[in-house]
Amino acid sequence: MAKPSTVPLVWTLPEFSRHEGWSYTVPAMHCGHCEAAISAELNAVDGVEAVDVDLESKRVVVSGSELSDEALRAAIQEAGYEVTA
Numbered sequence: 001m002a003k004p005s006t007v008p009l010v011w012t013l014p015e016f017s018r019h020e021g022w023s024y025t026v027p028a029m030h031c032g033h034c035e036a037a038i039s040a041e042l043n044a045v046d047g048v049e050a051v052d053v054d055l056e057s058k059r060v061v062v063s064g065s066e067l068s069d070e071a072l073r074a075a076i077q078e079a080g081y082e083v084t085a
Helices: 032-043 069-078
Strands: 019-025 048-054 059-065
Touching: 019 069, 032 048, 032 059, 032 069
Parallel strands: none
Antiparallel strands: 019 059, 048 059
């Protein structure tokens, strides 16, 4: 019986080298409306893939690819909030 030929498996993964994350402190955030307003503005920015808002710590974490700190800060300000860090 002949041995079956083996073919190496090649795994191709999506390009993640440009994946980034940014974290901001937004002191005035305190409710679901704040969270919704900030999330909506940030999700409209090119390259944003996820927005995580923690009302207790007043932190917003944005992840995506080829993100611009300037654009993200402008989106938070457009929602009506000041970014301190």
